[in-house]
Amino acid sequence: MGMVDSPNGESRGRRARQKRKRIGFHIDMTPMVDVAFLLLTFFMLTTTFSRANTMEINIPPEETEVKIAEMNVMTFRIVEEGRAYWSIGEAAPQEIAMYDESEAIELSKGLRKLLQEETRKNSKLVIVxxxxxxxxxxxxxxxxxxxxxxxxxxxxxDDFTARDEAAIEKPGEIESESREI
Structure with a gap:
């Protein structure tokens, strides 16, 4: 708390004409420090810290080669904002909208339905x-x-190559080239 120092006794006579001593005071800071640490502790214990959203990705060793039948591979090419193409095996790529026109935040229901149907048809499907x-x-x-x-x-x-670009622009030509090879 606070404390005020006052001079001892009253002075009379000559001393009355002299300047009086200045009254000093002293403030005890202990309660304020206690409150500050109490608030600091309260906010530290009640605040939730956001954790980084992470996803585990399993990467195979470099020398591993996995053979998958063509009909079990679905290739999904994202070209630009809102445009994507999909194909299974050597079929010609088909365009699909990634986002609905009304909502640019959520993926389109057509894309979700496509993924559900294809994974239900083929349980061995791998999406590239x-x-x-x-x-x-x-x-x-x-x-x-x-x-x-x-x-x-x-x-x-996987990497988006020039062949993928050509498959999107002219799907019939790439399909016939791949059959010849």
């Missing part, structure tokens, strides 16, 4: 995702989140 340089990273994250929601665990990420 290829992301173009024009596409946004958010599209890939949204697609992987959708895989997690649908409990699709067999997917792979």
């Amino acid at each position: 995702v290829k992301l173009s340089g024009k596409a946004k990273y958010k599209n890939l994250i949204d697609l992987i989140d959708e895989f997690n929601l649908l409990k699709i665990e067999r997917f792979s990420l």
